């Protein structure tokens with residue numbers, strides 16, 4: 687959490703709660719999921735407050751907003767260079783840490799000075815490929831009980 691002290695934002699208890707939920711979180715949660723989690727500790731916090739805090743953290747570069755999932759903003763605490771695998775069915779997003787050597791021709795660059803790229807690979811995850819993504823989840827929870 688120390689790294690967030692550098693971002694020049696006052697770390698209110700609400701912001702700390704949002705950051706501690708996001709820190710190391712690989713699920714790329716949506717604003718709604720973050721709200722649900724944080725409101726367990728701050729039941730009076732509104733969705734708008736959570737959302738405004740996410741915007742503030744995003745504008746300081748502390749988190750990334752992903753526009754992968756139509757209609758839902760998803761957030762990524764991993765702000766370093768990485769790519770994503772995206773399941774089109776269950777909307778699972780998985781990190782890919784690889785350096786793809788992609789080059790644009792000068793024509794394609796259109797005068798841009800390129801700083802990087804972020805690639806999304808779309809498809810179906812293992813659970814969704816086998817056609818029983820939802821079923822797998824319920825089997826999983828039954829196993830946990832036993």
Ligand SMILES: [Zn+2]
Nearest residue numbers: 773776811814
């Ligand atoms: Zn899936």
Ligand SMILES: [Zn+2]
Nearest residue numbers: 762764768781
């Ligand atoms: Zn990611």
